[in-house]
Amino acid sequence: MTEFGYFLSCEEHGPTELVEQARMAEQAGFTALWISDHFHPWNDRQGQSPFVWSVIGALSEAVSLPVETAVTCPTVRMHPVLAAQAAATSSVLLEGRFRLGVGSGEALNESVLGTAWPEAAVRLEMLEEAVQIIRRLFEGEEVSHRGRHYTVQNARLYTVPDQPVPIDVSAFGPQAAEVAGRIGDGFITMQPEPEPIERFRRSGGGTKPVTAGLKVCWALDHEEAVRTAHRLWPNDQLPGELPQVLPTPAHIDQASSLVTPEQVAEHVTCGSDTEAHVASIRRYVDAGFDTVYVNQMGPDQQGFFDFYRTKVLPQLAG
Known part of the structure; x- marks a missing residue:
């Protein structure tokens, strides 16, 4: 059975709001939480970007749901040693209900230290080496490592959960x-396509969990929802590697100026049609995802949670 979680957006909401949304998500019947890890929002209109690890600490006291970062880049802005320490402490606070979602990152967040942004193949090399270091630290062993991208000397985590994250x-x-x-305990993506899942499973993923996220914009008025989605998240419609290589919110905004409201309406579920929301999520269920995380664009979080609690989640339960 597919589970349904809520995707907390650090780009759009401050820490207090995110904790309150987590409470509302649990009350509405969502069974897990994703939370984004950004230094910058995608554009100035989104307007927030709290430090995710502080928010996770607050979530551990506010809700009983499992939490996962979606996703942390443990390669440039945050050295793998520090990412490992943050994740291990989060898992201890959440009593083991934490998963570390990782990815190769975006220049938007990682170039703030002034380092060159590597090409995609190098970023994947860095990610693989970082994960190797993090796994060793999760075991509580003292780690010294001299690799192609990272050096670690006499590092040991003293606060670790009972089981590796x-x-x-x-x-x-x-x-x-x-x-x-090859390296993951699970697979994260955003598109409801079976082919990436099959490639993941053939490459060593086997029966490990696969999870996905999607953004919707609930509002009573469909056109209002489209306007909100277009104002806040046009970047979701940018093609190819653009979101990974553009270095600032201003650059993302320049590219996003080419995105039309019609494109957003075509690709984002907007409005209050229950069947449309259910159908958009069922595409992920049918593609074989184990957990699907939904994010509400815009300020009307309470309306969204009421709608999903009473209309959408009951239809998905069967």
Whole structure:
């Protein structure tokens, strides 16, 4: 049976709001939480970007749901040693209900340290080496490592959970899906397509969990929802590698100016049609995902949770 979680957006909401949304999600019947890990929002209109690890600490006290980062880049802005420490502490606070979602990152967040942004193949190399380091640290052993991308000297985590934190790997292209199958405890993606799942499973993923996220915009008025989605999240419609290589919210905004409201309406479920929301999620269920995380674009979070609690989740329960 597919489970349904809520996707907390650190790009759009401050820490107090995110914790309250987590409470509402649990009350509405969602069974898990994703939370994004960004230094910058995608554009200034989204307007937020709290430090995800502080928010996770608050979530551990506010809800009983499992939590996963979707996703952390443990390669440039955050060294793998620090990512491992943050994840291990989060897992201890959540009493083992934490998974570390990782990916190869975006220049939007990672270039803030002034380092060159590597090409995709190098970013995947860095991710694979980082995951290797993180796994060793999760075991509580003292780690010294001299690799192609990272050096670690006499590092040991003293606060670790009883079991190593599972690491799920985000992937969009075929090469990344194969890396996810080789090094991940699970697979993360955003598109309801079976082919990446099959590639992940063939590359070593086997029966490990596969998870996906989608964004919707609930509102009583369909056109209002389209306007909200277009105002806040036009970047979701940018093609190819653009979202990974553009370095600032201003650059993302320049590219997003080419995205029309019609494109958003075509690709994002907007409005209050119950069947449309159910159908958009069922595409992920039919593709074989184990958990689907839904994010509400815009400020009307309470309306969204009421709608999903009473209209959408009951239809998906069967």
